[in-house]
Amino acid sequence: DTGVSQDPRHKITKRGQNVTFRCDPISEHNRLYWYRQTLGQGPEFLTYFQNEAQLEKSRLLSDRFSAERPKGSFSTLEIQRTEQGDSAMYLCASSPGTSGVYNEQFFGPGTRLTVL
Amino acid sequence: SQQGEEDPQALSIQEGENATMNCSYKTSINNLQWYRQNSGRGLVHLILIRSNEREKHSGRLRVTLDTSKKSSSLLITASRAADTASYFCATDAGDSGGSNYKLTFGKGTLLTVNP
Numbered sequence: 696d697t698g699v700s701q702d703p704r705h706k707i708t709k710r711g712q713n714v715t716f717r718c719d720p721i722s723e724h725n726r727l728y729w730y731r732q733t734l735g736q737g738p739e740f741l742t743y744f745q746n747e748a749q750l751e752k753s754r755l756l757s758d759r760f761s762a763e764r765p766k767g768s769f770s771t772l773e774i775q776r777t778e779q780g781d782s783a784m785y786l787c788a789s790s791p792g793t794s795g796v797y798n799e800q801f802f803g804p805g806t807r808l809t810v811l
Numbered sequence: 812s813q814q815g816e817e818d819p820q821a822l823s824i825q826e827g828e829n830a831t832m833n834c835s836y837k838t839s840i841n842n843l844q845w846y847r848q849n850s851g852r853g854l855v856h857l858i859l860i861r862s863n864e865r866e867k868h869s870g871r872l873r874v875t876l877d878t879s880k881k882s883s884s885l886l887i888t889a890s891r892a893a894d895t896a897s898y899f900c901a902t903d904a905g906d907s908g909g910s911n912y913k914l915t916f917g918k919g920t921l922l923t924v925n926p
Contacts, residue, residue: 699853728913737899737916738854751913786853800914802846802854 697721699803701787707809708777715773716806720789727770728800729762730786731755738786744770745792777810784808817900817920825925830887832920834900835880841903843876844914845885848897857885857898890924897921 700719708714720727725746730738741760742752746767756762759777764770774781784805790798818833836843842861846854860867860876860883867874873886887894901914 726912730914735918737901737918738914740913740915743912784851788854799856799859801856804853805851807851 699787699789699801701785701803701806703806704804705807705809707811709811710777710779712777713773713775714777714808715771716785716787716808718770718772718787718789718803720769720787721801722768723791724789724801725767725792726790726798726800727764728788728790729770729772730788732784732786732805733782741772774808777808779810782808782810817898817917819920820918821921821923823923823925824890826890826892828890828924830890830894830922830924832885832898832922834883834885834917836883836900836902836915836917837881838902838904840878843874843883844901844903845872845874845883846899846901846916848899848919850896854899887922890922892924892926894924895922 702717706714728743729741731741732738740753741756742762744764747764759775762772784807786805788800788802790800816835824830840862842859844859845857847857848854858869858872858874860874871888876883897919899916899919901916903914
């Protein structure tokens with residue numbers, strides 16, 4: 696399967712713990728996006744990378760959140776000192792980065808986080 | 812923040828009937844897309860319509876776009892039980908280079924197709 700993969704698919708943690716999620720994009724895609732989706736809502740943009748550079752962060756991404764894409768391939772999203780309000784589905788997407796044309800974003804299956 | 816609002820929030824129909832979902836958005840866009848999401852799964856891209864297009868077809872899907880009203884509709888004809896899912900519209904406004912980067916989604920319509 697050469698689609699976007701995410702690991703783990705499910706994570707249950709206690710409030711105050713740190714968690715880290717991984718996203719592996721489609722190999723030739725240089726753009727990578729993170730979204731968060733809470734129950735009954737559409738996904739909301741968190742941040743995106745062009746290769747290893749993080750080019751935009753949403754205001755939703757508090758200081759407890761950090762995302763990296765160290766070699767321009769896979770990405771990690773870490774949440775420190777988790778809160779119950781962090782419970783959500785975290786979606787990763789990737790796309791080519793061709794300037795001036797539409798680049799379809801391909802989504803992974805998501806990581807569902809439950810904070811107890 | 813959510814860009815758009817889908818209407819209705821939930822729709823239940825019988826197999827074989829047509830399903831129409833609407834989406835409204837707030838700001839100028841480059842493209843509008845529709846995605847499907849099965850329960851607890853990732854998003855699947857269905858169709859894209861550009862801001863200078865008014866109608867587009869793909870198989871059993873028909874999308875219209877009215878930029879003057881900032882609204883779009885998705886029609887699924889001859890629905891099947893397998894079409895049961897949540898449907899989201901998403902818009903992109905593009906970056907300074909003119910290519911999209913972030914998508915802004917609506918809240919979605921939950922479609923149930925009864926066998």
